[in-house]
Amino acid sequence: MNLTSSFVLLGFSDLHYNHVALFSTILVIYTLTWISNLLLISSIMISPQLHTPMYFFLGNLSVVDIFFSTVTVPKLLSCILHGRTSISFLGCFLQMFFFMFFGTTDSLLLSVMAIDRYLAICFPLYYTLMMNDKVMFILSCSCWLVGAPHSLLHTYNVSQLSYCEDRLIPHYLCDVTPLIKLSCSSTTFTEIFIYTEGSMIVSIPFLFVVISYVLIGRAIVKMKTRSSRSKAFSSCSSHLMVICLFYGTVIFIYFRPPSNYSSQYDRMVSMAYTIITPMLNAFIYSLRNQDVKQALRKLIIQCFPIF
Template sequence: MEKGNLTSGFILLGFSDLHYNQVAVFSTILVIYTLTWTANLLLLGSIKLSPHLHTPMYFFLGNLSVVDISFSTVTVPKLLSCILYGRTSISFLGCFLQMFFFLFLGVTESFFLAVMACDRYLAICYPLRYTLLMTDKVMVMMSALCWVAGSLHSLLHSFSLSALTYCEDRLIRHFLCDLTPLIKLSCSSTTLAELLIYTEGSMAGNIPFLFILISYVLIGWAILKIKNGSNRSKAFSSCSSHLMVICLFYGTIIFIYFRPPSDISSQYDRIVSMVYTIITPMLNPFIYSLRNQDVKYSLKKTLKKLFIKCFSRNKTNMILR
């Protein structure tokens, strides 16, 4: 890592080269960010306070909420700064720390989606043996594997890119420090970094997706075998929320990382990146809440408790006054 790299830093262009309503975009993203925190914290609170939600599925869902909150926090504050000031500088260390957590949380989320697919497979295909197969120990180990896999993947790519030498032109045509924009700024050989992206990077994305695909093929086959219509509908309903989240997450990822580059790709990359860094973390808790009766019931119960607690506190304060 050269001294020049450490002292110079980069400049994030954000959307400064595009024409847009600055106030409207800033306000919209701020509202989405606030909703992300609120919705995910409510979901976490509901899972924590409701004993009947203390199951493997909701344990993984709670982890996913933590990932979503952290994922949006890594990118949104800097994006809001870019929108407010047009462009913003970021130190070399700050840029690579942002990239580390961005990659770490992105891959961790994909592994949690795969683990949740495996959990649904066991619950639907082996209902009588589910509690024996998905024990607390297995549940914690699977969760730990997701976090460790994400951190190792991120550490590998962050180290390989931080070792490169970067040119005088340090304008990153994005609102975050990502792999592709940084590789484009390098003056040294990027062969090793690109090889890692196409090999290990592809594996980190394809392996969870393959697990999800296999799980849902087996789930679909098992559901088709169910003769009772109501039981078949119930089995499919337990997977529908997860399928919607998967389509939303992987749809944008495939568009960004698995298509041929073009001259106008940087503009679309920034816009599409907003979907999986900002919008998806907000939508996930709503998708799971609106399509799941247990979660809806627990959310209502949690909100009722919070309302009663706030009302009692205000009433006590008024009496004391």
């Protein structure tokens, strides 16, 4: 396979659906993703009360969500408009790299945010000392940097497989599983590597999330007053909802027996975490957090004084 070769993304051309309705819905969601996340980032930047570790990581998450959806949605919209859409060999694996890179960064940021909540709730007196600017910067940079070699290794391994004349990808993006299924060479080593290393890069952050919230739960139960428990739970509830949305769909897609693979179901579920979740993250944090809502009001008043 050379760089001038190409694949064909099937998209949803094998399914019966209302093209106009689906295109319009996804375009609206994509537009809301940009607007909601940009508003959240702007609110965090201009509001001194949001200059805390939690909102610093949340701002990083919003940046990742914008890029994560941008990697896939434009090509998906093209597939809906034109049916089967060609994508070059280079373009396909570039999309795979950035898709995995931003997805991994998203996962790592969610785990760091869980650790941040654990420190804030379980060690409130030492929180500012432990989560200082230097630690914050190192943790956020680590989330961005770790995803790059992971994504590069997976992309390189899959790109080295041999692909025959049938280059029809039953998906709207160049993902690992459909491309492995498409290969006409031995994929044993690639699959072992992907499931071993890939499991680690997802399961380790997820383990940190689980452990953090088990310890947070124990700390909340031990709190003496109802108001303290309510305040502690409130600071975690938005993050828990985002975690359930993200990891629930990722585990369904990538951690199930190969015999259960279904391109139709994969396409539907993939839409949840590539299109819907990046939009919902900003809304969940904005609508369930009084500090963010106040910052948003302030931002809107500054931009539109008439209101």
